[in-house]
Amino acid sequence: MIRISTIFIAICMVLVAASLGLALYSVAGISGTESAIVALTALTFLILYNAVSMRLRDRSDVGGQIADLSRGTADLARQVAEFGRRLAAVEGRIASSNSTNSDRIQSVVGEINELGGLVRQLATTVSAHEDLLAGAAPVSAAVPVEKQEPVAPFDLIATTDERPAAPLPLTAAPPMSTALPLPPAAPPAVAQPRPAQAVTAQAANGRNQTQLLAALRNAIDENRIDIFLQPMVTLPQRKVRFYEAVTRLRDERDQLIAAEEFISIAEASGLIGRIDNMVMLRCVQVLRRLMVRNKDVGVFCNVAASTLGNSTTFAQCLDFLEANRALAPSLVLEFKQSTFRNLGPAETENLAALAQRGFRFSIDHVTDLRIEPRELADRGVRFIKVPASLLLDPKQASASDIHPSDLSDLLGRFGIDLIAERIEGERAVVDLLDYDVRFGQGFLFAPPRPLRPEGASATGGAAPNQAQDIQGSNGSATPSSGATSSAPPSQRITGNAALARRI
Template structure:
């Protein structure tokens, strides 16, 4: 019982005791002392009787509450026991179910691994066989080249010396079809470089001036997922008898001072293609080959810089690509041009890397973000100067310098397997996809959507740009 009820009962007992004393004094004629004593005794008697009754009621109420709490606790304990039993059953059944579900997958993975090992061994044997045959063929063409030079020397003819790889069919002209261009390079050195065909010169000049140029895209994929992250833009000329390879038209375009016009066409069309690509995937970027000496042309570069200013929104998706050989020959004017382009938010890439002992931090500060090294060079099958850094650690070293290492010219699955431990993030080559032509209707649609962009000046009277890959 609460405090107010107890107080009311005590007051009532006091009133009863007082009333009894008054009745005894006035009605029965008892003395005041006797009546008072009887009233007090009655009061004590009522208190004595009421207290045990009140305690019994409180005890009964507490016991009922405890019974309710015990019932609730019992229900909770029963639920906990049920949950514990279910967890025990699940714990006992889970390993068996996992083994049952993953057993077949593990067996399939084991079979695939065995097949992959067999394929790798077969490819290695085939590669060894092809290497032996190519060595023999190269030796024969070397002998043929020496005989041709010996035959030409008496006539007073001096063949032009080409670059180390003498413009293999890659870069602007596409990637090698089989990843081994030594034979074709020897043939071009011997057959095409010494004597320029005047008819071919005129045809190349006409094709470039008439913009008979095809653009091809080759993807740069993530490793090992092989998801397309970039495309490299490659150019080819559309001749009457077919496509003119880069080994033929790049040297002639240099001699005719038409590289700047080729750069103009490629840059404008590349940005149109990029706008079309970003409509479907906003994360895909482009590598655009650019002549190093075009940067030194004031007429070309002024318009080129203005064009880039109008397209700064796509700066994060574009990297202009230069050969390492051309970078090493750049002067102060070209370097300042690079800084001006980098100030607009655009970045650069280094291609055809053969020497990793350079100051890559300097190139990173200039805006370079990636370098491309061929798979054969990384695997030690072609010359590559690495210095003190082991080639397997080069990707991490370059990453700390702010550069991404990309392996290109990947032609065989065995190369990918051998490169798995190199920490490479991107790859490029015919294994993933050969260069694909950009359809004319795609270019037309992109040009219509982009409007009429400002064209960098061809700078036809300037020096021709350096050779592309």
């Protein structure tokens, strides 16, 4: 609809042009035709002037609106960033508060248990003293100490380097008025045997390939393939989000052999398929136990390239995974970078069969950053684990197609999460946060720890290689007090418990 001001201006321009023509006709004596031409010419100039002025005015108005919109967008972006920072700070405080409360509860429960045991010991000692004073107890008998059952802790991942000393027996002193023989002194503490978890690959280094192959066959036949779990945490909150299943082999002396010692021999001898089947079964069992407490946790399970290419072995794995298809969102199958770069027709088809059933993949043993995220995402890859030293290496900026600091953002556009592994120092964590890395793994957070078989008690007598269960939903892992030797463990004395022991 034409505005009223535009109509008014048009009328005014017509009147001005007509007045000019009448003035020329009546005053200057010009003929009517010439006066009309002059009036039309004046009207045309007025119309052109008005159109140009309106166009200039509209342009200035549009420019102002664009500037206002830009300022509003910038303000909105700043507010969103501020809200993001506040939300991250709140999440960090909540995570820290949960961890602190859990630690406090653990310490209080431990001290209560220790106080209960000490009170029982104190009651037993007092009762024995009363019996001796009444003459009812043998003069040279020592009061036995009741064996303490260590209470099962809330944490479920074990540490294997703790070696509790044997508790000293409490003896009842005879009355001073009678000449009674002193009770026999406590026997010296026997040196604790080194648990199997503390044995490193040095034992495997002393074997040749024939001995390793024999040990490998015996371990497979006797089901002595153990699973260790190493957590992957979120950064910077350091909340446990995933676990990687690490394979360990136990020989006939219960000494552990690391995977890098026997994997090449297992692949050459054709035994890697049986190992992968056993490890996959253990991973599913562990994942089911984990998901009882935390539905958001996941497990990374390593699969060898030969297993993926062997039709018979892969058919068995596929049948097993098909039966456990409900766990597909939480079970991540991990392959080496070299495996993905050398996929043949059979491997590609088998990989597509796994992806079709909903299983996700991860890539580890990354040696360079020449990565094609679109191709990997199409194949079902959702995680890439890169060593922290490789990400922070300045030489990678010139050797790869993308700067390492932009790798996480690039992978995120295709739905792939970057995991920095082998983190061993706080300095590396600070640098990785600048690279927008969301997940981290390494000995800085926790080493691989063994699993305790389901149903095992928390008392002594467990085998040295037995592990403890998985942690609770808060994602924190604390050392357990499960015994790894035949000697009865002494409980840790802290706080009020120490005061009661002194009393």
